[in-house]
Amino acid sequence: MEMRNPSSSSSSEKSGKKAAVGTCGNGKGVGLKKGPWTAEEDEILSSYIRREGEGKWRMLPKRAGLLRCGKSCRLRWMNYLRPSVKRGHIAADEEDLILRMHRLLGNRWSLIAGRIPGRTDNEIKNYWNTHLSKKLISLGIDPTTHKPLLLANNTNKPPSSTKIPSNKPPSTGYHFPMPSSTSCNKNVMITTYDDHLQHRQGKLPMTMMEGDYCCYDGDASCSIGQGYQDMMLMIKDYCDTRSSHENIGNEDDDDDAFSSFLNSLINEEAEHHHHQQQQQVLDAKNPATASGSSS
DNA sequence: AAAAGTCTCAACCGCAACCAC
DNA sequence: TGTGGTTGCGGTTGAGACTTT
Numbered sequence: 001m002e003m004r005n006p007s008s009s010s011s012s013e014k015s016g017k018k019a020a021v022g023t024c025g026n027g028k029g030v031g032l033k034k035g036p037w038t039a040e041e042d043e044i045l046s047s048y049i050r051r052e053g054e055g056k057w058r059m060l061p062k063r064a065g066l067l068r069c070g071k072s073c074r075l076r077w078m079n080y081l082r083p084s085v086k087r088g089h090i091a092a093d094e095e096d097l098i099l100r101m102h103r104l105l106g107n108r109w110s111l112i113a114g115r116i117p118g119r120t121d122n123e124i125k126n127y128w129n130t131h132l133s134k135k136l137i138s139l140g141i142d143p144t145t146h147k148p149l150l151l152a153n154n155t156n157k158p159p160s161s162t163k164i165p166s167n168k169p170p171s172t173g174y175h176f177p178m179p180s181s182t183s184c185n186k187n188v189m190i191t192t193y194d195d196h197l198q199h200r201q202g203k204l205p206m207t208m209m210e211g212d213y214c215c216y217d218g219d220a221s222c223s224i225g226q227g228y229q230d231m232m233l234m235i236k237d238y239c240d241t242r243s244s245h246e247n248i249g250n251e252d253d254d255d256d257a258f259s260s261f262l263n264s265l266i267n268e269e270a271e272h273h274h275h276q277q278q279q280q281v282l283d284a285k286n287p288a289t290a291s292g293s294s295s
Numbered sequence: 296a297a298a299a300g301t302c303t304c305a306a307c308c309g310c311a312a313c314c315a316c
Numbered sequence: 317t318g319t320g321g322t323t324g325c326g327g328t329t330g331a332g333a334c335t336t337t
Contacts (some may be wrong), residue, residue, distance in 0.1 A: 034306080034307075034308075035305095035306075035307090036305070036331095037306090055323095056322095057322080057323070058321085058323085061320070070322085070323090071307085071308095071323085071324095072306075072307080072324095074323080074324080075305090075306070075307085076305090078305085078324095079305075079306085080305080107326065107327090108325090109325075109326065110324075110325060110326085110327090121325075122304080122305075122306085122322095122326095123304085124302075125327085126304050126305085127304095129303095129304095129327095130302070130304080130328060131304060202298090255324080
């Protein structure tokens with residue numbers, strides 16, 4: 001289907017939606033305008049932000065002379081008027097990145113959007129809901145867990161692509177090497193409750209319960225979380241904590257550490273995906289020696 | 296041609312995190 | 317430490333565009 005091009009005109013011109021009057025959702029600001037923005041409002045908002053800069057959203061409408069709430073102004077600027085916003089067709093490589101990021105991060109749209117230049121969280125969320133989730137379902141993949149639909153019931157395990165390095169002892173957790181350039185430069189190990197029962201008797205963290213994951217640096221437990229997505233956040237928290245302890249006064253490194261770590265995970269995913277495709281080609285060529293691996 | 300159904304996406308809403316005091 | 321205001325996020329809605337019957 002041909003994509004519409006909202007950037008060619010204001011949304012109200014495009015859609016003809018009637019503007020309403022509302023309260024911006026919190027009972028305050030009665031009499032404020034709601035609904036689609038007009039070209040005039042867009043121009044007022046754009047020129048004000050060009051002149052005064054972003055931020056102070058609550059005061060902005062009054063100062064700019066707009067009958068909108070600050071929240072609405074922020075949204076309009078972030079998702080539509082910002083010069084850096086790239087609109088229109090999402091390319092195959094962007095789609096691939098969204099899929100891999102979603103597999104790693106779940107519905108953290110702003111985090112995903114932050115790594116795709118020019119795309120907004122709203123756009124990616126819409127694209128996911130209207131295209132990608134349906135695409136995955138049609139391929140027999142659960143869009144929430146990224147597992148085959150028949151196996152999607154158990155959501156509290158890492159995705160099958162989460163690598164367990166070949167040089168680690170069996171059943172002792174998932175190793176996540178941290179980028180050496182960051183202050184968080186040790187191997188982080190994620191262990192499960194079962195792993196603790198089998199291999200770490202006596203060292204079970206007091207608050208750890210069945211189904212939990214535990215993030216380790218060596219033998220010192222540092223945090224516990226439930227589910228794979230919790231685990232990802234846990235690793236970031238862990239990095240942040242280490243950075244603040246070991247590198248006080250260098251706050252930028254916190255984000256750098258997570259960013260580098262995320263890059264390494266994305267690259268691992270890409271490599272893994274590439275390896276899978278190569279293996280499928282080899283299997284197709286030599287059915288007799290096919291590995292049978294599907295993860 | 297028109298009615299019904301589906302798709303798309305801008306915008307809204309509620310909530311939680313963050314920050315200043 | 318508690319409180320109130322602000323900001324940002326993710327889920328949801330709703331109306332026009334488009335497709336199917």
